[in-house]
Amino acid sequence: KAGVTQTPRYLIKTRGQQVTLSCSPISGHRSVSWYQQTPGQGLQFLFEYFSETQRNKGNFPGRFSGRQFSNSRSEMNVSTLELGDSALYLCASSLGDRDKNIQYFGAGTRLSVL
Amino acid sequence: GNSVTQMEGPVTLSEEAFLTINCTYTATGYPSLFWYVQYPGEGLQLLLKATKADDKGSNKGFEATYRKETTSFHLEKGSVQVSDSAVYFCALLYNNNDMRFGAGTRLTVKP
Numbered sequence: 522k523a524g525v526t527q528t529p530r531y532l533i534k535t536r537g538q539q540v541t542l543s544c545s546p547i548s549g550h551r552s553v554s555w556y557q558q559t560p561g562q563g564l565q566f567l568f569e570y571f572s573e574t575q576r577n578k579g580n581f582p583g584r585f586s587g588r589q590f591s592n593s594r595s596e597m598n599v600s601t602l603e604l605g606d607s608a609l610y611l612c613a614s615s616l617g618d619r620d621k622n623i624q625y626f627g628a629g630t631r632l633s634v635l
Numbered sequence: 636g637n638s639v640t641q642m643e644g645p646v647t648l649s650e651e652a653f654l655t656i657n658c659t660y661t662a663t664g665y666p667s668l669f670w671y672v673q674y675p676g677e678g679l680q681l682l683l684k685a686t687k688a689d690d691k692g693s694n695k696g697f698e699a700t701y702r703k704e705t706t707s708f709h710l711e712k713g714s715v716q717v718s719d720s721a722v723y724f725c726a727l728l729y730n731n732n733d734m735r736f737g738a739g740t741r742l743t744v745k746p
Contacts (some may be wrong), residue, residue, distance in 0.1 A: 525678070527678075554734065556736075563736065563737075563738045563739055564724065564736040564739070566734065566735075577733070611678050611679065613679075622667075622728055623669075623681060623684065624681075624728075624734060625681065626671075626678035626679040626680070627678050628676075628677050628678045629677075629678050
């Protein structure tokens with residue numbers, strides 16, 4: 522079974538631009554969660570989607586948004602990029618059911634904002 | 636609220652040394668507890684888990700026991716190898732989808 526796939530692996534953008542990251546979950550997984558990882562803040566939860574609906578949201582500004590498609594693939598969008606948005610963005614998928622919610626992570630997309 | 640506190644690193648050990656990375660949690664109710672490992676340039680990989688009190692998770696020589704009385708889930712390995720060098724994250728899952736991670740502990744094992 523293929524793992525969680527994130528594309529692209531690396532991105533370089535400039536301030537003010539917008540970016541879209543993609544995540545393909547493990548087949549059969551209906552939940553996709555997004556995290557931002559930085560050396561200073563560690564792993565911070567962005568949001569979780571389940572069956573095309575945002576089920577949970579972390580404490581990030583509205584510039585960070587996401588969506589999930591009917592095939593469970595998810596995208597995350599960041600608008601008006603700031604230097605502080607430079608980070609490794611990790612996606613995790615899970616079955617999404619109670620007691621079966623072990624999260625499996627992709628390799629991440631490393632975003633650099635110049 | 637729910638949270639995880641883990642031992643700050645970095646931790647540097649010689650090969651075959653004993654490893655302990657401390658992790659304590661704060662949560663209402665009965666969360667599931669996890670250890671994840673992150674190798675350089677990769678995402679997080681699930682290392683082991685425990686879903687109820689007194690459960691012991693184990694994998695690749697690593698062990699952790701869910702201790703409700705001390706709200707702890709310390710990671711241990713009897714003899715570390717160079718290939719164990721990575722960042723280790725303790726995490727809890729509460730109420731199906733509230734996942735919280737510790738800050739991570741960087742382990743370096745020297746030959």
